[in-house]
Amino acid sequence: xxxxxxxxxxxxxxxxxxxxxxxxxxxxxxxxxxxxxxxxxxxxxxxxxxxxxxxxxxxxxxxxxxxxxxxxxxxxxxxxxxxxxxxxxxxxxxxxxxxxxxxxxxxxxxxxxxxxxxxxxxxxxxxxxxxxxxxxxxxxxxxxxxxxxxxxxxxxxxxxxxxxxxxxxxxxxxxxxxxxxxxxxxxxxxxxxxxxxxxxxxxxxxxxxxxxxxxxxxxxxxxxxxxxxxxxxxxxxxxxxxxxxxx
Numbered sequence: 193x194x195x196x197x198x199x200x201x202x203x204x205x206x207x208x209x210x211x212x213x214x215x216x217x218x219x220x221x222x223x224x225x226x227x228x229x230x231x232x233x234x235x236x237x238x239x240x241x242x243x244x245x246x247x248x249x250x251x252x253x254x255x256x257x258x259x260x261x262x263x264x265x266x267x268x269x270x271x272x273x274x275x276x277x278x279x280x281x282x283x284x285x286x287x288x289x290x291x292x293x294x295x296x297x298x299x300x301x302x303x304x305x306x307x308x309x310x311x312x313x314x315x316x317x318x319x320x321x322x323x324x325x326x327x328x329x330x331x332x333x334x335x336x337x338x339x340x341x342x343x344x345x346x347x348x349x350x351x352x353x354x355x356x357x358x359x360x361x362x363x364x365x366x367x368x369x370x371x372x373x374x375x376x377x378x379x380x381x382x383x384x385x386x387x388x389x390x391x392x393x394x395x396x397x398x399x400x401x402x403x404x405x406x407x408x409x410x411x412x413x414x415x416x417x418x419x420x421x422x423x424x425x426x427x428x429x430x431x432x433x434x435x436x437x438x439x
Contacts, residue, residue: 193304194218196233196261198241198253199268208293217300228253233261238303240289240296242268258284266299330355338436339367346380356391365397366436368429372403377413389423398439400432401425 195212199205200223212219220236222228225247233239239257243250257265264286289299329351331342339359347355359367369388371377377385385401392399401423415425426432 193238193300193307194220194236195300196220196222196231196236196239196263198222198228198239198245198257200224200242200244200246204291208296211293211297212300215297215300217304225253228256231260233257233263236261236263237307238300239263239265240268241265242291254285264303268296328354332358334362334364337364337366338433339364341367341369343369343371343381343384344373346378346384352384352387356388359397360395365395366439367392367397367399368402368432368436369399370401370403374403382413385423398436399423400435402427402429402432 195217197205197208197219199208199221202223205221205223209219209221220231222231223246225245228245228248239261241253241257243253245253248256262284265284266287266289267285268289268291270291287299289296329343329345329347331344332355333340339362341355341359369385371381374381389399391397402425424432424435426435
């Protein structure tokens with residue numbers, strides 16, 4: 193993590209530097225307006241700034257920081273009450289920090305953890321949606337006004353209610369539901385499909401069934417049990433979409 197600290201108090205810089213260098217961060221200190229004028233902040237992850245830096249007013253410093261970087265900016269002060277409400281609500285000021293070494297280290301550790309988590313969730317090595325699907329027993333996303341629900345397993349009552357609540361909150365009235373990877377469905381699975389279908393009918397919503405794997409076997413079972421009269425089943429996703437869009 194790259195950190196820029198804009199602070200003109202030499203004694204505080206020494207105190208902070210002794211602790212902060214042990215954290216393994218790449219830290220640059222700027223103690224005056226002349227130092228800061230040469231600063232390249234484009235690769236910084238976070239900026240900590242004391243507005244009382246020598247040779248520049250607080251508003252000039254804020255404007256200069258904003259022109260140099262889009263990194264998160266935290267203002268430091270021994271007296272946080274000195275900041276007016278306008279400062280606290282400024283769009284590019286992320287927060288206010290008491291000028292205390294322990295408080296600053298704790299905040300930077302939190303920011304580093306947040307950056308690592310964000311990096312993981314956006315990388316190909318970590319699929320947050322897949323993890324949530326495994327934990328909840330289903331995945332859920334919306335595309336063009338249709339909710340696509342993939343049931344990974346038989347849902348607990350709690351997870352089923354959670355899923356139905358999400359559908360309600362999303363405000364969609366159409367859904368395609370499937371059991372991807374399932375070669376056959378048990379009586380419990382069909383019972384669950386009927387419960388979900390009942391929810392849709394009670395709320396004036398429309399549902400279709402399309403399985404992305406081994407669809408023919410499952411749709412044949414739905415036909416054989418006459419469930420296709422209640423849950424329209426399709427062997428092609430486009431047919432399911434066209435059916436729902438006709439409603």
